[in-house]
Amino acid sequence: MSHITKSVEVGGKTITLETGKLAKQANGAVMISSGDNYVLCTVTASDEAKPGQDFFPLTVDYREKTASVGKIPGGFFKREARPTEKEILSSRLIDRPIRPMFPEGYFNEVQLLCSVYSSDKENDSDVLAAIGGSAALLISDIPFEEPISEVRVSRVNGELIINPSYKQIEEGDYDITVAGTVDSIMMVEGESREISEAELLEAIKFGHKYIAEICAFQKEFMKEVGKAKREIAPAEDISEMEKDVREICEADIKTVTGTILSKEERKLKNKEIYDKVIAALGEKYPEQEKMLSKIIHDIQYVVMRDMVLNEGKRLDGRKTTEIRNIDTEVGVLPRTHGSALFTRGQTQSLTTITLGTKRDEQMIEGLKELTTKRFILHYNFPPFSTGEVGGRPGPGRREIGHGNLAERALKNLLPTEEEFPYTIRVLSDILESNGSSSMATVCAGSMALMEAGVKLKKPIAGIAMGLIMEGDKTAILSDILGDEDHFGDMDFKVAGTNDGITAIQMDIKVRGISFDIMEKALAQAKDGRIHILGEMKKTIETARDSISKYAPHLYSMSIPKDLIGAVIGPGGKMIRHIVAESGAELNIDDDGIVTIAAVDKEQAAIARRMIEALTEVPEIGKIYEGKIKGIKDFGAFVEILPGKEGLLHISEIDNKRVNKVEDVLKAGQMVKVKLLGIDDAGKLKLSRKVLLPKEEAKPVSNEAPK
Numbered sequence: 254m255s256h257i258t259k260s261v262e263v264g265g266k267t268i269t270l271e272t273g274k275l276a277k278q279a280n281g282a283v284m285i286s287s288g289d290n291y292v293l294c295t296v297t298a299s300d301e302a303k304p305g306q307d308f309f310p311l312t313v314d315y316r317e318k319t320a321s322v323g324k325i326p327g328g329f330f331k332r333e334a335r336p337t338e339k340e341i342l343s344s345r346l347i348d349r350p351i352r353p354m355f356p357e358g359y360f361n362e363v364q365l366l367c368s369v370y371s372s373d374k375e376n377d378s379d380v381l382a383a384i385g386g387s388a389a390l391l392i393s394d395i396p397f398e399e400p401i402s403e404v405r406v407s408r409v410n411g412e413l414i415i416n417p418s419y420k421q422i423e424e425g426d427y428d429i430t431v432a433g434t435v436d437s438i439m440m441v442e443g444e445s446r447e448i449s450e451a452e453l454l455e456a457i458k459f460g461h462k463y464i465a466e467i468c469a470f471q472k473e474f475m476k477e478v479g480k481a482k483r484e485i486a487p488a489e490d491i492s493e494m495e496k497d498v499r500e501i502c503e504a505d506i507k508t509v510t511g512t513i514l515s516k517e518e519r520k521l522k523n524k525e526i527y528d529k530v531i532a533a534l535g536e537k538y539p540e541q542e543k544m545l546s547k548i549i550h551d552i553q554y555v556v557m558r559d560m561v562l563n564e565g566k567r568l569d570g571r572k573t574t575e576i577r578n579i580d581t582e583v584g585v586l587p588r589t590h591g592s593a594l595f596t597r598g599q600t601q602s603l604t605t606i607t608l609g610t611k612r613d614e615q616m617i618e619g620l621k622e623l624t625t626k627r628f629i630l631h632y633n634f635p636p637f638s639t640g641e642v643g644g645r646p647g648p649g650r651r652e653i654g655h656g657n658l659a660e661r662a663l664k665n666l667l668p669t670e671e672e673f674p675y676t677i678r679v680l681s682d683i684l685e686s687n688g689s690s691s692m693a694t695v696c697a698g699s700m701a702l703m704e705a706g707v708k709l710k711k712p713i714a715g716i717a718m719g720l721i722m723e724g725d726k727t728a729i730l731s732d733i734l735g736d737e738d739h740f741g742d743m744d745f746k747v748a749g750t751n752d753g754i755t756a757i758q759m760d761i762k763v764r765g766i767s768f769d770i771m772e773k774a775l776a777q778a779k780d781g782r783i784h785i786l787g788e789m790k791k792t793i794e795t796a797r798d799s800i801s802k803y804a805p806h807l808y809s810m811s812i813p814k815d816l817i818g819a820v821i822g823p824g825g826k827m828i829r830h831i832v833a834e835s836g837a838e839l840n841i842d843d844d845g846i847v848t849i850a851a852v853d854k855e856q857a858a859i860a861r862r863m864i865e866a867l868t869e870v871p872e873i874g875k876i877y878e879g880k881i882k883g884i885k886d887f888g889a890f891v892e893i894l895p896g897k898e899g900l901l902h903i904s905e906i907d908n909k910r911v912n913k914v915e916d917v918l919k920a921g922q923m924v925k926v927k928l929l930g931i932d933d934a935g936k937l938k939l940s941r942k943v944l945l946p947k948e949e950a951k952p953v954s955n956e957a958p959k
Contacts (some may be wrong), residue, residue, distance in 0.1 A: 257478050261470040263404075264415035265461050268381070270388050270474050281393025281480075285385030290372040290378045291321075294385035298395045302360035307547060307939065309355060310362040311629075313348035315340055315382050317899075321619045339619050339654055341351060343379035345654050347386050347774045350401045350432035352440035358488055360394050369400055372620045374826070377865040383432060388471050394480040399654035399764065401439055402467035403432040404459040405458070408452075409682040413459045419621065429453070429461035429785055435468045435763020443840040444661035446905065447711075447753030458768065469908045491548070494538060498548045501533050502526050506549070510556045513570040514685045516599050516735070517640065521940040523553070556738050562726045568736055569598075571928050574718075576732045576781050579788040580694075590804040591705020593793075595697035597732070601638075601689035604697035606705035607846050608804040609676035611840040625661075628664050630679040632656030632694055638686040639735075648801040655691035656681070657716070662695045662756035667711040672846060673708060674699070674807055689717035695748045695756075696789060703793050704802035713755055713786040716746035718774045722763065729774050731781040742766075747778040751786055805850040806859045812868040814845045819896060820867050827895075835860035873928050876944065881922045884914050891926055899937025910944050 256273040259772070268285045276282035279295040286292070317340060317774040319326045319333065326333055326807070347367060355363075367382035390397040399499035407425035414421055422428045429443030441457060443666045448456075474487045484512030496541050530545055538545060560566050565573060586592040591606030599637070614625040632655045647896035659681065671759070679701065681694035692715030699713040721955025722745035730737055738744050748756040759771075812820060820829050820841060828839055837851035837860040848866060851857040877893035882889075882903075888902040901924075918924065926939040 255478075257474075259470070259474050259477070261467070263467060266416060268384065268467070268470075268715065270385070270471075272389075272478055272832050273554050279389075280391075280459075281389035282678055283385045283389040283392070283778060285381050285388065285793070286371075288376070289371055289373040290369070290376055290381060292367055292369050292378050292382045292385050294365065294367045294389040294492055296363065296365045296383060296386070296389045296393055296395060297363040298393075299366075300713055303362075304807050305543060306360040309360055309796065311348065311350070311352055311355070312362075312364045313344050313351065313367075313386070313682050314365070314378060315347055315367045316344040317369040317372070317378075317620050318353075319431060319620070321369050322374050324620075328942050331533070334470065337619060339617075339658070341650050341653050342657055343382065343545055345378075346403065346430055346432075346440075346442065347383045350403065350927040351384065351386060351390070353433075353439065353762055354397060354401060357624040359485055361395075363395060364690045369620065373888055374621055375420070375770070376416065377419070378424075378620075380416060380430065380816075381401075382469070384467055385645050388474060389477045391471055392479045394483050395749040396482050396485055398482065399434055400475075401432055401434055401467045402471070403430060403440075404460045404463050407455045408456065413456065415460065415463050424720065425774050427453075427456065429456050429754070430680055431464065433461055433468075435465050438759075438771065439761060439765055439766065441757055441759040442658075444665065444756045445754055446665050447750055447755060449753055450772070450779060453775065454756055454768065454772055457771070489545065494534075494541070494544065494906040495548050496531055497537070498545060499552060499667070502530050502549060503552055505561060506552050507531070507557050510553065511569065511694040512565070513568075518958045519568070520640075520816075523549075524534060531551060542713040554624055554740050556582070557736065558721050558723060561721045561728045561730070562723055567730065568734055573728055574731050574780065576778060576784050579785060581700060581789055583700050583793050588803055590801045591701045591703075593697045593701035593704055594683075595693050595700065595789075597693055597696075598688075598734070599685055600682070600690050600693050601685040601696040601811050602681050602690060603684050604679060604681045604694065604701045606707070607678040608705065608707075609663070609678065609801060610805060610807070610838050611674070611676065611848060612838065613678075615819040627670060627676045628660065628667055628679075628779050629677070630660035630663065631699065632659060632681045632683070632691065634683045634690065635738050638683045638690070658691050658756055658758050659698060659747065659748075662715055663709075663713055663875070666713060666750070667702075668708045668710075674809075675707075675805075677702070677707060679953065686735065688738060689715075689746065692746055692748065696785060700736075700789055703796040705804070705886055708796045711750040711752065712786055712789055712794065713748060713750055714789060715756070716778050716781040716785060718745040718781075718829060719743055719746070720761070720770065720774065722764070722766075722770075727770060729770070729777050743774075744770075745774050745778070747775065747782065749779075749782060751783055761863055785856065794920055803852065804855070806857065808849045808851075808861065810847050810849070810861060810864065812845045812847055812864065814843075817841055817845055818870045819841075819875055820847070820864055831860055831863045835863065839864075841844055863895070869894050871897060871899075871928055871931065873930055875926050876925060878925050881920055881924060882905070884918065884920055886914070889914055890917050891924060893926065893928065893937070893939070897937070899926070899928065899939040901939040901941055905929075905940040905942050908945055 258271045260269040271284040283294045283298045307642040364388050369378045380403045386554045387400045407414050410426045427445030432440040580596040582594040585594050590608045595602050614627050617624045635798045679698045683690040695715035719730035719737045719741040721728045724740050733857045743761045836856040842850045848862050849857045879891040879893040882890050882892050890898045892898045929938045
């Protein structure tokens, strides 16, 4: 393949695609660049599907090389290890719009790797990687004929900006990533500061203009370098098997689908149907259980969608706009700093809040400069939540993605650090799941934060919307069930307040949806969100007046900047001593603001007194009680304040003549002294005798001695 480079200008920035020079043994390889950002996107595919493969095994990995910003990785081994949370989230942003674009029935394993080799540290490379990944697939022989493109949109001072810098995102009203094809939207994800549905649509439409341009650019690139696409082997003719299965179970499937059942009951009924089919057809189609199960699944797919579209009836009997029953509680766990239990139908989140100090902040290391994060949300989805047996619990890509979405939904309505100087950790454990556990996390998180005394500006709720679409018929579903997500065409999550949207995530299984459908879904989501907020309000509406008695209470004081070192001490010795003696935690910023964290007020008081003593300036004429640190022939050295010693000269020890210091004082003894003066060198002059009662003069006798 010859070396080919092609460029296009998008929003004032040049995007360049290059192929034929690097990674030439991959099925497709593209180096995409914009400014100093370079991402190599490579795609490979197996020659054939594994025997019995019945799903599409696509793997997408986005990785950031630390060399791209001139950094050596931390840690013992000094090399890139497991993907960071940022890399996982970026991988998901690429995977989700690309996955639906492969032809149905293509089951060969495909791996897309996107590696950042150069970064300007001012712009994110993940949207570039999505474009580069699409271009690499497009020019390869892998069946992928319709490009997707991805952009990021923000609004700063009323101006819409395409692919904003990190700084512009921080200053902007929202950070929204949009992916799509030339004529439709494939994916939306982002966060905002309570924008309206109309403003969100404006941002998506603005982004789509550039998506269409970049898709057209990719098609031009493909014409110059594209390979012939592989042929997909025709599917096996199973029409007779389908006919046999349909005759046995289609009526049963329609009955079960149209009956209101719990998730467990539906699962059992479906198993009975499966067992009935296997018993009837097992001998005729030996070793075809997997295919028989797939046919049953396909019939269920058609029957469920037909019922929704033609009868307006859902699996649990609800109308398309109806929300499941909601039950809420707060304060369910006595020793946590805040807790809430949110149950919506068969989805349940138990969420806890932990308040920490500055030292509990999470350090974020990546291609940008090292930053810290004071609001952390973790989401756990154990297998028992769906009644299944699984491996050891631990966060997978899905859990990290769901947790990030919930975190983005809540974080922009938190009080500022000046208003509430705590590190906040939200932990959502999903105890039961049948649809939209991430949005249950948003609801439970909002309530738990308020119960913990965190002054949220407004309560926040989330809802997941679904879509069934066949030809001209569409049905938008509010608060979807797990099966409605599984058999449906869209999972559209929207979180926000009564006044606006704070986070959004849309994934679809079809090749794009129109703006008209999106607008209707957003309006229906708003109605559902407001209903859920009303249910939450019945339990808790505003933040508690105070935090938990078990949470660390924060106290602050100011010390002179030039005395910060005295409080810290050599190698941190002094600050460790204060922590050990008081039981409190300390944090000192560069401005001399000391934050003391302690559960017990007395612990904070001890720490404060010790700091005040360390930073107190000696005052002439003031009386101190100090410890004798050393004795010399000419006097004693007395520590009147931590680290501040003065000389108690032998002549200032007593009213009477003192021949030897040790006759009156001992090392380690506590003694009251008065500060008489401070010389030009800063040396302290002390006196003990001025504090002693003066001896009365004896009367003089005129009598001669006897």
